[in-house]
Amino acid sequence: MEIKEVINNGTTLIDIEHIAKIYQMGAEYVHAIRDISLQIKKNDYLAIMGPSGSGKSTLMNIIGCLDTPTKGKYLFKDMDVSEMTDNDLASIRNKEIGFVFQTFNLLARSTTLKNVELPLIYGGYGASLRHEKAMKALVDVGLGDRVNHKPNELSGGQRQRVAVARALVTEPSIILADEPTGNLDSKTGLEIMNLFNELWKAGNTIIVVTHEEEVARFAKRIIKLRDGLIENDSVNHEQRSLIEDSQS
Amino acid sequence: MKINEITENIKIAFEAMSVNKLRSLLASLGVVIGISFVILMGWVLSGLDQALEDTFNIIGTDMLYIDKWDWAGGRNWKKMRQRKNITYSQATEFCEKIKSAELAIPNAREFGYKIKYKNEEYQGMSFIGTKWEHSLTPAGAILIGRHFTQFEDDIGANVIVLGYKVYQALLNDGNPVGHYVKIDGRKFLVIGVIKKQGTMLFDFVDNQCFMPIKAFQSVFGRSGRSVSIAIKAGSIENLDEIRVESEGLMRQIRNIKPGEENDFSINETKAFESTIAVLRLSVWGVGIGMTVLSFIVGIIGIMNIMFVSVTERTKEIGIRKAVGAKKRTIWMQFIVEAAILSFFGAIIAFAGCSALVYLTATFLPEFVPATAFLSPVLPYELLLIASFVSIFVGMLAGVIPAVRAANLDPVEALRREN
Ligand SMILES: Nc1ncnc2c1ncn2[C@@H]1O[C@H](COP(=O)(O)OP(=O)(O)OP(=O)(O)O)[C@@H](O)[C@H]1O
Ligand SMILES: [Mg+2]
Numbered sequence: 001m002e003i004k005e006v007i008n009n010g011t012t013l014i015d016i017e018h019i020a021k022i023y024q025m026g027a028e029y030v031h032a033i034r035d036i037s038l039q040i041k042k043n044d045y046l047a048i049m050g051p052s053g054s055g056k057s058t059l060m061n062i063i064g065c066l067d068t069p070t071k072g073k074y075l076f077k078d079m080d081v082s083e084m085t086d087n088d089l090a091s092i093r094n095k096e097i098g099f100v101f102q103t104f105n106l107l108a109r110s111t112t113l114k115n116v117e118l119p120l121i122y123g124g125y126g127a128s129l130r131h132e133k134a135m136k137a138l139v140d141v142g143l144g145d146r147v148n149h150k151p152n153e154l155s156g157g158q159r160q161r162v163a164v165a166r167a168l169v170t171e172p173s174i175i176l177a178d179e180p181t182g183n184l185d186s187k188t189g190l191e192i193m194n195l196f197n198e199l200w201k202a203g204n205t206i207i208v209v210t211h212e213e214e215v216a217r218f219a220k221r222i223i224k225l226r227d228g229l230i231e232n233d234s235v236n237h238e239q240r241s242l243i244e245d246s247q248s
Numbered sequence: 249m250k251i252n253e254i255t256e257n258i259k260i261a262f263e264a265m266s267v268n269k270l271r272s273l274l275a276s277l278g279v280v281i282g283i284s285f286v287i288l289m290g291w292v293l294s295g296l297d298q299a300l301e302d303t304f305n306i307i308g309t310d311m312l313y314i315d316k317w318d319w320a321g322g323r324n325w326k327k328m329r330q331r332k333n334i335t336y337s338q339a340t341e342f343c344e345k346i347k348s349a350e351l352a353i354p355n356a357r358e359f360g361y362k363i364k365y366k367n368e369e370y371q372g373m374s375f376i377g378t379k380w381e382h383s384l385t386p387a388g389a390i391l392i393g394r395h396f397t398q399f400e401d402d403i404g405a406n407v408i409v410l411g412y413k414v415y416q417a418l419l420n421d422g423n424p425v426g427h428y429v430k431i432d433g434r435k436f437l438v439i440g441v442i443k444k445q446g447t448m449l450f451d452f453v454d455n456q457c458f459m460p461i462k463a464f465q466s467v468f469g470r471s472g473r474s475v476s477i478a479i480k481a482g483s484i485e486n487l488d489e490i491r492v493e494s495e496g497l498m499r500q501i502r503n504i505k506p507g508e509e510n511d512f513s514i515n516e517t518k519a520f521e522s523t524i525a526v527l528r529l530s531v532w533g534v535g536i537g538m539t540v541l542s543f544i545v546g547i548i549g550i551m552n553i554m555f556v557s558v559t560e561r562t563k564e565i566g567i568r569k570a571v572g573a574k575k576r577t578i579w580m581q582f583i584v585e586a587a588i589l590s591f592f593g594a595i596i597a598f599a600g601c602s603a604l605v606y607l608t609a610t611f612l613p614e615f616v617p618a619t620a621f622l623s624p625v626l627p628y629e630l631l632l633i634a635s636f637v638s639i640f641v642g643m644l645a646g647v648i649p650a651v652r653a654a655n656l657d658p659v660e661a662l663r664r665e666n
Contacts, residue, residue: 011550052666064266064570066569066570066658066659066662067658067659086574086575087574087575087576090569090572090575091572091573091574092261093569093570093571093572094571094572095572097568099571101662105563105570105662107564107567109263109267116352118567118568118571119572120570121252121253121256121570122253122568122571122573122574123572124252124253124588125251125252126252161646167569
């Protein structure tokens with residue numbers, strides 16, 4: 001009940017109205033998203049589920065301003081994203097959004113620290129502030145002792161932590177994770193989910209795409225997609241709280 | 249564009265290049281060759297310019313030379329040979345009558361003669377009989393000792409002033425100044441040495457020795473040769489007036505009827521300019537074609553490698569875009585990389601050319617004396633120009649690959665495996 005109040009009273013961060021994403025493949029059209037409307041408020045914790053090809057990643061990319069909808073309206077903090085230039089979108093991605101991907105997507109040749117600094121470089125931060133912020137983010141995800149390692153010198157779980165640190169470092173309005181545990185074993189996956197839970201508790205807004213019920217259970221709201229439509233959108237009354245679980 | 253992004257781009261470029269050193273080297277080979285051409289061409293041209301300037305300083309830009317021969321050489325050589333000699337008396341008459349000039353001196357010349365010093369015979373120098381006023385012209389500047397005096401001139405004293413090269417040759421047997429040399433069996437006292445003046449095209453000037461014209465005539469005879477007249481205008485503005493007066497006066501002295509062509513030439517340092525201009529043009533002609541060609545090869549090489557680089561790093565571009573890199577930042581990244589790649593080629597070219605230029609300028613003149621005008625160091629302006637050219641070429645080569653990189657769709661790019 002307490003959670004529901006948060007949803008109702010929080011400020012709307014994302015307001016999606018009747019968006020569609022249609023890809024043209026030769027003569028055929030692929031409706032990756034048919035018609036989706038969705039509001040996400042501050043400090044929401046959303047899990048998006050659904051079978052493969054149901055449009056989860058497509059929706060995520062649109063929310064994250066990596067992609068734009070073919071139809072419909074998308075307001076991010078009351079700004080109309082569909083009217084934005086590529087530069088504006090890049091700027092929103094930089095300042096407002098933190099991405100975590102299934103395959104980590106770290107720069108292979110750069111150190112952990114450099115990877116985490118990357119968004120700050122494009123955000124125009126000076127070297128010393130960059131260093132300070134990146135160090136803090138790495139300490140926050142428990143990698144303060146791995147700053148000079150390259151990605152191939154880290155375990156999968158550690159790599160995903162680096163990715164989380166990179167997503168956090170600009171203090172974005174929302175963290176988007178597309179199957180963040182998909183390439184991790186279940187124990188490591190839980191550790192990452194723990195991390196998200198802590199972030200959520202600290203006031204962050206989080207959206208996680210996942211196949212796994214285990215993972216979705218951490219969210220307070222679960223959306224199920226099918227064939228580019230929302231099949232179900234509900235509050236998770238059995239939201240799982242963390243630490244104990246991950247240690248079990 | 250923020251400073252941050254620029255330094256970041258430069259770092260990325262160096263990283264990318266250090267990963268593929270050999271490939272980078274090969275890619276920039278065209279630029280290496282192109283820049284080498286630019287440098288070497290500029291080097292030769294600047295040498296020619298320097299030689300021209302040196303020559304002007306020797307001959308003096310305010311000098312006119314009346315001669316049977318035309319320096320520019322454009323005219324028919326046979327026809328010039330048929331001209332009557334300018335006799336000594338014609339020359340002296342001219343020198344007495346000319347009003348507008350500061351100085352006018354007759355010069356009689358004997359080419360390729362020999363001199364004897366301490367039982368050793370030296371060959372190939374020219375002897376010039378002239379007036380004491382020769383010492384007042386730039387060509388008569390003294391290095392050691394003195395020039396002959398008006399008195400020595402008047403009496404036709406057997407004294408001689410050596411050209412620098414002649415002096416150097418004689419030096420083998422001890423300093424000749426103050427000693428006697430023999431010319432055609434006659435003893436001459438060496439009283440001085442002319443400053444080194446020779447430049448590439450005109451190194452014969454250091455092979456000339458000067459003596460009073462009367463002494464010259466007693467050795468080589470009064471007639472049978474054409475005497476030339478050196479005229480010092482005093483200033484370049486006077487040249488036109490003097491040219492007109494000289495022509496009229498000379499035509500009068502040589503009895504040329506109105507409507508007949510001059511049977512003498514009035515030579516100026518401009519004649520050297522045209523010689524140099526022809527040389528410059530041929531250096532350009534050969535050089536520019538090769539340069540353009542190698543830059544085309546260079547641009548294709550770099551463009552190609554940049555396309556490969558964009559393809560290899562598509563995923564990286566996707567990641568950078570996902571965390572907020574703007575199009576122009578990515579564009580910049582690849583332009584900077586191409587420019588640095590090309591500049592790196594230029595540096596190789598600098599190093600190679602510096603060595604080549606040093607060795608050439610040091611050793612080649614020993615075998616080919618005409619190349620003595622070449623400088624052993626590259627003028628730094630040339631390096632500056634070559635740097636800019638290489639950076640420009642690199643940027644040009646990078647434009648299309650950079651645009652391709654900048655326009656990559658981030659979602660597509662992130663989907664890549666690598
Ligand atoms: N660039 C594209 N061109 C053509 N079709 C595409 C493109 N991207 C996605 N699709 C199609 O859109 C549909 C939705 O894809 P999406 O990646 O969003 O699915 P998903 O729910 O994330 O699936 P998974 O669970 O396998 O990741 C799929 O049918 C896919 O084939
Ligand atoms: Mg997906």
